Amino acid sequence: MDPYKYRPSSAYNSPFFTTNSGAPVWNNNSSLTVGSRGPILLEDYHLVEKLANFDRERIPERVVHARGASAKGFFEVTHDISHLTCADFLRAPGVQTPVIVRFSTVIHERGSPETLRDPRGFAVKFYTREGNFDMVGNNFPVFFVRDGMKFPDMVHALKPNPKSHIQENWRIVDFFSHHPESLHMFTFLFDDIGIPQDYRHMEGSGVNTYTLISKAGKAHYVKFHWKPTCGVKSLLEDEAIKVGGSNHSHATQDLYDSIAAGNYPEWKLFIQTIDPDHENRFDFDPLDVTKTWPENIIPLQPVGRLVLNKNIDNFFNENEQLAFCPSIVVPGIYYSDDKLLQTRIFSYSDTQRHRLGPNYLQLPANAPKTSHHNNHHDGFMNFMHRDEEVNYFPSRYDPVRHAERYPIPPAICTGKREKCIIKKENNFKQPGERYRSFTLDRLYSLSYPIDITPGIMLVLVMPA
Numbered sequence: 001m002d003p004y005k006y007r008p009s010s011a012y013n014s015p016f017f018t019t020n021s022g023a024p025v026w027n028n029n030s031s032l033t034v035g036s037r038g039p040i041l042l043e044d045y046h047l048v049e050k051l052a053n054f055d056r057e058r059i060p061e062r063v064v065h066a067r068g069a070s071a072k073g074f075f076e077v078t079h080d081i082s083h084l085t086c087a088d089f090l091r092a093p094g095v096q097t098p099v100i101v102r103f104s105t106v107i108h109e110r111g112s113p114e115t116l117r118d119p120r121g122f123a124v125k126f127y128t129r130e131g132n133f134d135m136v137g138n139n140f141p142v143f144f145v146r147d148g149m150k151f152p153d154m155v156h157a158l159k160p161n162p163k164s165h166i167q168e169n170w171r172i173v174d175f176f177s178h179h180p181e182s183l184h185m186f187t188f189l190f191d192d193i194g195i196p197q198d199y200r201h202m203e204g205s206g207v208n209t210y211t212l213i214s215k216a217g218k219a220h221y222v223k224f225h226w227k228p229t230c231g232v233k234s235l236l237e238d239e240a241i242k243v244g245g246s247n248h249s250h251a252t253q254d255l256y257d258s259i260a261a262g263n264y265p266e267w268k269l270f271i272q273t274i275d276p277d278h279e280n281r282f283d284f285d286p287l288d289v290t291k292t293w294p295e296n297i298i299p300l301q302p303v304g305r306l307v308l309n310k311n312i313d314n315f316f317n318e319n320e321q322l323a324f325c326p327s328i329v330v331p332g333i334y335y336s337d338d339k340l341l342q343t344r345i346f347s348y349s350d351t352q353r354h355r356l357g358p359n360y361l362q363l364p365a366n367a368p369k370t371s372h373h374n375n376h377h378d379g380f381m382n383f384m385h386r387d388e389e390v391n392y393f394p395s396r397y398d399p400v401r402h403a404e405r406y407p408i409p410p411a412i413c414t415g416k417r418e419k420c421i422i423k424k425e426n427n428f429k430q431p432g433e434r435y436r437s438f439t440l441d442r443l444y445s446l447s448y449p450i451d452i453t454p455g456i457m458l459v460l461v462m463p464a
């Protein structure tokens with residue numbers, strides 16, 4: 001059975017038109033009128049249904065990352081990391097797991113050009129035997145702000161002015177000048193890699209720190225990184241204007257055409273790990289999302305490869321209705337106390353219940369491919385067929401039991417309630433080092449946009 005075909009599905013199309021309820025439609029050209037030139041009859045059910053469906057075709061676009069392209073394929077483990085995690089899909093080299101991936105831009109609308117200087121989303125849904133795992137990352141390894149409390153303001157500043165609906169640099173500078181922790185992210189955004197050539201030629205990163213837990217219960221902080229096997233390629237400002245000017249969907253098209261031609265995009269997955277017992281050994285906080293973990297002291301370890309070898313069948317079902325969430329994890333992978341990750345854990349499923357409805361995880365692209373069972377049911381657009389009589393727990397009539405316990409981080413959490421900034425802010429060292437490592441011609445691209453740059457330059461050229 002093809003797991004990507006569902007009923008209702010166009011795989012079971014009848015040879016003639018029907019209404020949504022399956023009745024034959026004998027005329028899909030003309031409305032039912034009184035005489036050849038008379039008014040249209042309300043009883044033309046097919047016409048009313050056709051218009052009503054059309055009138056409701058759009059759903060709310062994502063509040064961020066509205067513009068995106070997706071594709072399907074598989075993830076294959078190439079290196080054994082079973083000493084670090086009991087995650088079933090990482091159990092041994094050679095194990096393959098089906099995936100769906102969505103790449104995106106962040107700030108602008110669903111139909112905006114894919115050539116804008118903007119981070120790119122890199123979200124991977126692994127359909128594992130122990131439920132789905134969503135790795136919801138970006139192309140840069142750091143983020144603008146470290147506390148999710150700041151995220152809505154940050155997005156408001158980057159989005160168009162609410163009065164004119166024009167994106168304006170004075171609003172961006174105004175907001176970020178209050179947030180020196182964002183400097184590191186700007187050294188990526190205004191670097192040559194600030195505009196990826198397309199989705200195939202960019203890196204990905206989980207950005208936030210997660211935790212891997214072994215069967216024995218030992219935890220390691222982890223960062224995930226994707227490296228494209230075809231290399232990283234980017235557009236300079238003038239190239240982007242030309243590419244975007246002639247095709248505002250160039251990256252979506254590149255992804256689709258490459259897969260259709262059998263030129264399957266591939267990325268290698270690497271991890272970096274830190275023993276939580278060593279987290280105080282650094283001059284930065286490893287749970288601070290505005291920092292990278294230097295690769296010379298925390299090396300990249302290979303894990304597997306991601307291959308995209310199947311185009312989506314339908315953009316609405318497998319892109320618009322697709323829902324990723326950083327809180328969707330599997331046994332062996334857990335969150336960390338990274339403040340930004342903690343807020344993301346809430347936000348995604350919250351927006352998806354609004355954007356897609358409470359049963360959004362029943363949608364085929366979002367549902368696990370493994371069997372699942374609980375007593376959450378009903379609500380708008382429930383389409384799961386159930387025939388159980390016992391929908392409560394516990395019950396002597398239902399043999400359902402708890403799953404086997406799996407390890408979660410053993411660290412003890414204590415402390416008084418606080419609202420505060422982390423102790424080791426160290427906002428300038430990493431961006432300063434990165435800036436001073438650039439060659440002169442690379443600095444050229446940092447000089448865009450002209451009214452943001454002076455402030456950033458001033459801070460960056462200062463010695464650390």
Ligand code: HEM
Pocket residue numbers: 061062063064065068102103104120121122123136137138143147148149151205206207208322323324340341343344347348351352355
């Ligand atoms: C507290 C900080 C953040 C909040 C509150 C937040 C919130 C959101 C929301 C509400 C969406 C729309 C989801 C939907 O409608 O399906 C979204 C999408 C997304 N976010 Fe975040 N975000 C945050 C930080 C980040 C970070 C740090 C990353 C990168 C690691 C990231 C990557 C993404 C991606 C890739 C998507 C698009 C997923 C897709 O393709 O459907 N976000 N975010």
